[in-house]
Amino acid sequence: MERALNKSRLILWSSVALLFVLLPFVFPGGFALSILSQLGIAIIFALSYNMLLGQTGLLSFGHAVYFGLGAFVTAHAINFVEAGVFGLPMSFMPLVGGLAGLVFSLLLGFVTTRRPGTPFAMISLGIAEMVAASALMFTTFFGGEGGIVTNRTAGGVVWGISYGPQIQVYYLIAVWCFISMALMFVITRTPLGRIANAVRDNPERTQFVGYNPTRVRWIMMSLAGFFAGIGGALTTINYEIITAESLGLMASGNVVLMAFIGGIGQFWGPIIGAVLVTFLQSFLSNFTQAWLLYFGLLFLLIILFSPGGISSLITIHAPVWRAGVMKRLLPSYMFALWAGLVTLTGIIGVIELLYRGTLVVGVNVAVTWVFSGLLVLVGAFFLRRAIRAVTQVWEDLTPELARWS
Amino acid sequence: MELGERMNQHALALVDVRKRFGQTEIINGVNLEIVAGERHALIGPNGAGKSTLFNLISGRFPVSSGSIALNGTDITSKEPQVINRLGLSRSFQINNIFPKLSVFENLRCSVLWVLGYRYSFFKRTSALRDAKESAERTLEMIGLENRREKMAGELTYAEQRALEIGITIASGANVILLDEPTAGMSRSETEVAVELISRVTEGKTLLMVEHDMGVVFDLADRISVLVYGEVIASGTPAEIRMSKKVQEAYLGTPIDGDEE
Amino acid sequence: MEFFLITLLNSLSYGLLLFMLSSGLTLIFSMMGVLNFAHASFYMLGAYFAYQTGMVFGFWPALFLAPILVGVIGAITERYGLRKVHKFGHVAELLFTFGLAYVIEEVVHLIWGRAPVDYRIPESLNFTLFTLFNTQYPAYRAFMMLVSVGMLVSLYLVLTKTRIGLIVQASLTHPEMVQALGHNVPRVFMLVFAGGCALAGLAGVLGGNLFITEPGMAFSVGSIVFVVVVVGGMGSLVGAFIASLLIGSIQTFSVGFDLSFIDLMAGLGVIIDSNSSWYAGLSITISQTAPVLPYLLMVLMLIVRPRGLMGTRET
Numbered sequence: 001m002e003r004a005l006n007k008s009r010l011i012l013w014s015s016v017a018l019l020f021v022l023l024p025f026v027f028p029g030g031f032a033l034s035i036l037s038q039l040g041i042a043i044i045f046a047l048s049y050n051m052l053l054g055q056t057g058l059l060s061f062g063h064a065v066y067f068g069l070g071a072f073v074t075a076h077a078i079n080f081v082e083a084g085v086f087g088l089p090m091s092f093m094p095l096v097g098g099l100a101g102l103v104f105s106l107l108l109g110f111v112t113t114r115r116p117g118t119p120f121a122m123i124s125l126g127i128a129e130m131v132a133a134s135a136l137m138f139t140t141f142f143g144g145e146g147g148i149v150t151n152r153t154a155g156g157v158v159w160g161i162s163y164g165p166q167i168q169v170y171y172l173i174a175v176w177c178f179i180s181m182a183l184m185f186v187i188t189r190t191p192l193g194r195i196a197n198a199v200r201d202n203p204e205r206t207q208f209v210g211y212n213p214t215r216v217r218w219i220m221m222s223l224a225g226f227f228a229g230i231g232g233a234l235t236t237i238n239y240e241i242i243t244a245e246s247l248g249l250m251a252s253g254n255v256v257l258m259a260f261i262g263g264i265g266q267f268w269g270p271i272i273g274a275v276l277v278t279f280l281q282s283f284l285s286n287f288t289q290a291w292l293l294y295f296g297l298l299f300l301l302i303i304l305f306s307p308g309g310i311s312s313l314i315t316i317h318a319p320v321w322r323a324g325v326m327k328r329l330l331p332s333y334m335f336a337l338w339a340g341l342v343t344l345t346g347i348i349g350v351i352e353l354l355y356r357g358t359l360v361v362g363v364n365v366a367v368t369w370v371f372s373g374l375l376v377l378v379g380a381f382f383l384r385r386a387i388r389a390v391t392q393v394w395e396d397l398t399p400e401l402a403r404w405s
Numbered sequence: 406m407e408l409g410e411r412m413n414q415h416a417l418a419l420v421d422v423r424k425r426f427g428q429t430e431i432i433n434g435v436n437l438e439i440v441a442g443e444r445h446a447l448i449g450p451n452g453a454g455k456s457t458l459f460n461l462i463s464g465r466f467p468v469s470s471g472s473i474a475l476n477g478t479d480i481t482s483k484e485p486q487v488i489n490r491l492g493l494s495r496s497f498q499i500n501n502i503f504p505k506l507s508v509f510e511n512l513r514c515s516v517l518w519v520l521g522y523r524y525s526f527f528k529r530t531s532a533l534r535d536a537k538e539s540a541e542r543t544l545e546m547i548g549l550e551n552r553r554e555k556m557a558g559e560l561t562y563a564e565q566r567a568l569e570i571g572i573t574i575a576s577g578a579n580v581i582l583l584d585e586p587t588a589g590m591s592r593s594e595t596e597v598a599v600e601l602i603s604r605v606t607e608g609k610t611l612l613m614v615e616h617d618m619g620v621v622f623d624l625a626d627r628i629s630v631l632v633y634g635e636v637i638a639s640g641t642p643a644e645i646r647m648s649k650k651v652q653e654a655y656l657g658t659p660i661d662g663d664e665e
Numbered sequence: 666m667e668f669f670l671i672t673l674l675n676s677l678s679y680g681l682l683l684f685m686l687s688s689g690l691t692l693i694f695s696m697m698g699v700l701n702f703a704h705a706s707f708y709m710l711g712a713y714f715a716y717q718t719g720m721v722f723g724f725w726p727a728l729f730l731a732p733i734l735v736g737v738i739g740a741i742t743e744r745y746g747l748r749k750v751h752k753f754g755h756v757a758e759l760l761f762t763f764g765l766a767y768v769i770e771e772v773v774h775l776i777w778g779r780a781p782v783d784y785r786i787p788e789s790l791n792f793t794l795f796t797l798f799n800t801q802y803p804a805y806r807a808f809m810m811l812v813s814v815g816m817l818v819s820l821y822l823v824l825t826k827t828r829i830g831l832i833v834q835a836s837l838t839h840p841e842m843v844q845a846l847g848h849n850v851p852r853v854f855m856l857v858f859a860g861g862c863a864l865a866g867l868a869g870v871l872g873g874n875l876f877i878t879e880p881g882m883a884f885s886v887g888s889i890v891f892v893v894v895v896v897g898g899m900g901s902l903v904g905a906f907i908a909s910l911l912i913g914s915i916q917t918f919s920v921g922f923d924l925s926f927i928d929l930m931a932g933l934g935v936i937i938d939s940n941s942s943w944y945a946g947l948s949i950t951i952s953q954t955a956p957v958l959p960y961l962l963m964v965l966m967l968i969v970r971p972r973g974l975m976g977t978r979e980t
Contacts, residue, residue, distance in 0.1 A: 059756050061763070111964050114971050118700045119899060121759055122891040123967065129888040130960030137953055191517045191533070192526040194506075198514045201503045207485035208463065208495055209576060210518030219524050249884060253767065260760060293771035299764040304746070307753040354775050 013182065020174040024167060033166050035282055040173035041234050042278045044180045046258040046270035048227035053256075054264035055188060056220040057200030058113070059121040062128030063228060063255050068247020069104045069131070070097035070229025072141065074236045075148040082154035090155035090163050094176045094233040101229020102222055109221035113214055116203060128252050135244035147243030150236060163237070173234050180227050185267055187223065196220050257299050263309025272310050290351050297347075319401050332393050336386035343379025346372045415474075416441040416580050416610040417462065417493075422471035424454075424461055424634075431457045433634040434471070439580075441476075444603075444611040446625035448618070450655065454634040455614040456498060459584050462612075463495045464488040475580060490518065494578035498585045498614075500565045502572060504558030508549055511557050511568060512540040515575035539575065546605055547571040548597075563594045567601065574605045581606055583613040587620055599623055630654065667798040672921050673914070678806045680913025681813035685868040686886065687893040687905040688820065689861030695900035696836060696857050698755060699747065702762040705887030706769040707862040711735050711869025712878040713777055716784035724787035732866040739862025743855045766883065773880045781879035809871045816867065833857060889916075892959045896966050898976025907974055912959050919958050922951040 023036055045067055052058040074097040081088055088096070112123045135142040142148070152163045161168050187193050195216055198206050203213040236242045245251065254277070262273020277295075284291035306313055320326055349372025353365065417439040424432040431454045439445050447455050460466045462473055467482035474480065480488045503511050513530070516539045522528065530536065544550055547567040552560060557568055570586060586602055587595045599620050602611075615621050621628060622642050629639040632654045638645060645651055690704045714731035715724075722730065742765065750757045785791075786805045793801040824830040836843045836853055844850045876882070893912050897904030966973060 053756075057756075059759060111967050114967055118694075118698075118755065118759065119895060122700065122895055123963070125888055126892050126895065126960050126963050130957055130964070133956035133960070137957065186529070187526050189529050189531065190526040191522040191528065191530055191536075192524050194510065194514055194530055195517060195524070197506060197510075198503045201505045202501065204465075205497075205501050205503065205572070206514075208489055208501075209515040209572065210486050210489045212484070212486050215524065219526075223526065249888075253763070256760070256763070290771070290775060293768065293775065296764055296768035296771055300746075300761065300768060303753075303757055303761045303764060304749055307750070307757045351775065 016181070017178055020178055023174075024170055030166065033170055035278070037166070037170050037173050037238050038282070039275055039278050040170075040177040041231050041238065042258065042274035043271050044177055044231040044234070045228055045255055046262065046274035047181060047184050047267075048224045048231065049255045049259045050264055050267075050270045051184060051187070051196075051220055051224040051227070053259055054267075054269070055193065055200065056196040056217055058116070058124075058217060058221065059256075060112075060124040060221075060252075061121055061249070061256065062112075062124040062126075062131075062252050063224070064247050064249075064251035065108070065128050065131045066101040066105045066225035066228040067232040067235075067255075068135075068242075068244070068251065070101040070232030071236045071242045071246055072148060072232075073097060073100035073229075074233035075150045075242045076141070078150040078152065078154050078236065079148070082151055088155065089158045090152060090237065091158065091161070091172060093155070093237060094172075094230045097233020097236070098226045098230040101232065102226040105222045105225020105228075106218075109218050109225065113217040113221055116213070116217065125249070125252075128247075128249055132244065132248045135247065142244050143242075145243075147241050149241050152237045152240050169238055173238065176230055176234060180230055181271075184227060188267060192216070192219060257295065261299060261302055261309055263311030263313075265308050266311040266315065269309050269311035276310070288352060288355070290355050293351060294348075320397065323401055325397060325400065328397065329390075329393055332386065332389040336383065336390055339379055339382035339386045341379075342375055343383050346375030346377075346379055348372075349375065415439055416443075416476055417612065418474045419458075419462070420472050420474075422458070422461060422473060423469045424457055424466065425469045430469075431634050432461065432468075435631070435634070435636055437629060437636055437639070439610055439612055440627075441579075441610050442608065443626045444606065444624055445613070446621045446628045447612060447614045447631055448616075448621055448628060449631035453631045455631055456584060457634075458631065459495060459582055459614060462488075463493065463582060489576075489578070492578050493580045493582065494573045494576055495582035496569045496573040496584055496586060498588055500562075500569050502557045502565060502568050504556070506557060507554050508557050508560065508568060509540055509544060509553045512543045512571055512575050513537065515572045516540060516543075516577075519576040519578075539577075543571050543575040546574075547601060563590055563598075566590065566594075566598065570598075570601065570605065578609075580610045581612070583611065583615075585614050585616060587615065587617055595620065667800060668921060671800050671802065672918055674802065675806065676914035676917035677910070678810045678813070679917055680910035681810055681817075682868055682872050683890065683893055683913050684906050684909035685813055685816060685864050685871075686890045687897070687909050688817075688902060689864040690890060690894055691897075691900060691902055691905045692833075693858055693861040694894070696833065697747075697854055699758045699762065701858075701861070702759060702887070703742075703766040703769060704762075704861070704865055705883040705890060706766045707735050707739060707865040708869040708872070708886055709773065709878075709880070709883040710738065710769065711866030712784060712873025712882065713773060713782070713869075714866065715870040715873060716777075716782050716878055719784070719787075724789070728867075728870055731870045732863040735866025735869070736859040736863030740855050740859035742862075743858040747858070748851065748854075766887070770880055770883060777880075779880060781877050784874045784878040786874045805875060809875065812867070812871060816864065820864075829853070829856070889959055892963045894973075895963050896973055898973030901973070901975035904973055904975030912962070915958050915962065916955060919955040920952050 020040075024033060027033075027036065045063075049060070049063050052060050052063065074093055077088070077096045078090075078093060080086060108127055112120060112127055115123065136144070152169065155163070163169055163172065195206060195211055198209075199211070199213045199216045206213050206216070232242075232246065235246065258273040258277045259270040260273070261276060262271065263269030280291065280295065284294060288294075302309060308315075317326070320329060349368060353369055353372065415438045417437070419435050419437040422432055422435045422437075423430060435458060447458070449455055457466070461468050462480075464480070464483050464485040464487065472479060472481045475488065475491050475493050478491055480491060480493070503514065506514065513536050516536055517523075517530075520533070520535055520539065522533065522536065544553060547570060549560075549564060549567060549571070552564060557565065560568060566586065566589075570583065573581060573583065583602065587598045590598060595617060602613075603624055611624075613624070615624075625642060627640065628642055628645045629636050630645065630648075630651050631637075637654060638648045638651050640648070686704065686708055690701060693699060693701050693704075711731050714734050715727040718730045718734075719727040746761055746765070747758060750761045786803075790805045790808050792804050794804040794807050795802050822830075824834060832843060832848050832853055833856075836848075836850055843853075872886075873882070889912065893908045894905060896912065897906070897908030
């Protein structure tokens with residue numbers, strides 16, 4: 001059985017690798033390529049964050065610190081290479097960022113991991129503020145408002161790769177993303193990864209089987225910092241500029257959203273979150289100024305109704321799928337989808353009117369107000385019924401599913 | 406006898422251990438020696454400080470004064486993991502397991518340190534044959550083979566109780582502290598548990614807190630009676646049964662009857 | 666001397682403002698175990714509500730209306746949000762308030778825009794109370810202190826003298842027991858949450874016009890309040906009080922010092938050569954480091970005394 005599992009895992013990982021190779025062919029063009037590059041970085045960052053929240057139970061609000069510091073150190077390293085201080089092929093530059101992330105998370109993590117739970121969350125936020133404030137003080141290192149500018153072709157041409165064209169940068173990101181994903185997955189399967197789960201669930205008991213939970217948290221945080229630093233380094237290479245914004249509270253909050261929306265309970269959850277959030281950010285921000293608000297509302301909805309994130313929505317349907325009773329759920333789902341869309345349209349109408357309505361005055365505005373309000377009311381009315389219908393079907397299904405498992 | 410000498414000869418030696426919480430002294434000067442290889446029961450009325458004493462020995466709380474030695478090594482107020490690594494393992498009165506890990510994983514996590522894997526993140530856990538075998542041995546011992554992949558939090562109470570003991574003994578510690586292992590169990594479950602305890606503590610030193618006098622007289626080689634934070638009597642079950650002091654402390658309740 | 670006295674008065678008023686925020690946060694935390702990340706967002710709402718209602722009714726009614734409005738929003742948040750996520754555990758609760766902070770900031774963008782609004786100190790309080798040596802002391806600062814102290818005293822009285830205060834105190838330590846005695850603990854929770862939010866709202870009314878009313882104010886004050894609570898010790902009102910004043914003075918005093926570290930070291934007899942590689946780093950003035958100092962204090966505190974000044978609980 002174990003061999004069969006290994007085989008299917010091998011197939012899965014090779015398909016991921018193949019996907020990474022093929023994506024630029026499926027989605028050619030500059031815009032697609034830049035989105036794909038962003039995706040790779042976001043996936044590394046979100047997965048590294050989940051080493052803290054999902055695996056060790058550490059709710060950090062300052063993970064971007066290690067991402068950002070890794071990025072800045074890499075920027076300086078690239079500039080040193082350009083100035084001829086030392087030589088390092090650009091392909092290995094992400095290691096510099098990773099090591100920087102590791103060093104800083106070792107240092108700061110020593111302080112922050114002394115206390116778990118809520119204090120950790122507050123302290124991580126405080127540390128993030130401290131680093132963000134320092135970034136404005138030490139302008140030599142952080143470059144002030146303008147940030148640090150680099151040149152990704154500084155390493156020259158190695159094996160025919162100059163990192164001039166974006167496609168080469170994409171493949172650099174893809175390779176490092178794949179390596180990081182694989183390593184982070186492997187870590188979940190090591191003694192440390194297992195004990196981290198144990199520390200998350202019941203830190204006290206781990207002490208009575210010989211472990212020091214503080215030490216476990218510290219090591220996990222350092223490793224997470226390492227991978228975040230790799231992500232940061234890739235950002236520097238990708239954009240050739242890095243500003244203090246990348247280690248700020250917004251960036252830290254963003255990765256919390258990614259991991260949580262995707263789901264922290266499964267290894268692959270944050271990947272979904274990273275993809276979804278990056279897409280929404282890139283596309284929504286083109287259409288509306290209120291995209292951050294939609295984002296926050298989505299986040300609140302997920303906490304209120306599906307705290308396991310999108311990945312848990314998928315996993316709870318696995319037994320339904322296996323039992324072959326998916327079609328019983330479908331009618332109520334379609335009903336809920338319809339009611340949800342109606343409500344959503346109404347809400348979008350109201351929010352957009354609030355943002356723009358003050359600018360355009362006319363009859364149409366009034367009509368749209370009434371119409372949107374109506375949609376919200378009608379949608380909400382049916383949505384309540386739909387949710388009740390869905391709950392009912394699930395209740396009917398539960399005993400059947402129990403027989404199946 | 407010299408103090409140091411006395412501490413050397415025993416699996417556990419407590420010398421004048423005291424614990425205060427604020428103004429109240431819960432443990433006031435306990436002297437207790439547990440001989441290596443014996444099964445020792447700690448009994449006493451509710452609130453006597455039995456669980457507190459366990460917490461002091463296992464490092465959960467620091468002592469206010471006094472000293473505790475494990476196999477001759479001073480462990481007074483050391484951190485729990487340090488004491489555990491020296492070969493003392495304990496269970497809890499209220500189930501204290503890893504609820505979201507599988508039963509097997511619970512047991513495997515409990516042997517990783519002792520097998521020397523520490524904080525390793527270079528080895529795959531599934532490739533660690535010794536950890537797997539050790540966890541499986543314990544699994545079989547506590548009779549949960551058919552629950553192997555179940556989440557520990559989903560087990561029945563009695564099964565969780567068994568797992569609690571399993572986690573405690575998995576590492577092969579030679580001094581074992583069990584805090585009310587049969588608490589909340591039915592008669593038949595208790596019988597199974599007693600049999601389990603006597604099997605898994607074979608050749609080890611056992612100190613246990615227990616309210617069920619049937620269990621105590623079945624299992625214990627020696628008994629100590631703790632009343633108001635003091636050991637008022639120590640001896641073989643027969644001696645304790647006869648002791649005037651103990652009978653007074655229990656206000657005339659028959660010791661070998663049903664004490665619930 | 667002059668600088669010292671005036672700065673001392675300023676730190677006192679700022680510290681009291683911080684305490685108005687940290688006391689609500691502490692009460693909510695020790696009672697419900699929830700750290701309200703959106704606490705400073707309620708502070709921001711207080712300022713904006715005061716600005717809006719002030720335009721209609723004037724400052725004095727706004728001083729009462731705005732905190733009440735904020736309190737009502739707090740009650741709704743607790744009843745329909747927090748109470749629902751409670752069953753998912755502390756992380757979910759924390760993240761809920763975090764997401765709420767996010768949403769509130771965006772809603773403020775939506776309604777009042779991204780630029781600061783013109784929320785001013787009322788004319789009736791915009792005069793010089795007294796002149797100390799050569800510095801004029803504004804009346805509004807004194808008024809702020811007065812309200813803060815008044816609030817402090819009434820909070821103390823409510824907690825110690827009234828029935829509801831006693832129930833709150835009892836619920837802090839023994840919620841099950843209080844419930845068993847027939848008190849409606851969920852409702853007490855809602856009241857405490859609403860009360861804490863109203864306090865934050867009041868702080869917003871007072872602080873919004875003294876400093877600046879803009880969408881970023883929540884995050885900048887929020888993290889300082891967290892520092893206060895960590896330094897003071899989670900769940901301790903006394904600790905929060907001491908830490909509020911301490912951090913209030915650190916921030917106020919450090920902003921006033923225009924000395925650089927090089928000057929300081931020169932004072933100690935160490936002259937740093939301007940060609941030295943340390944020069945750039947050390948030429949930073951103390952006032953430039955002001956934003957970082959509270960966090961440094963927090964880090965120091967965590968190393969020396971992880972529980973905080975008056976903290977009793979570890980988590």
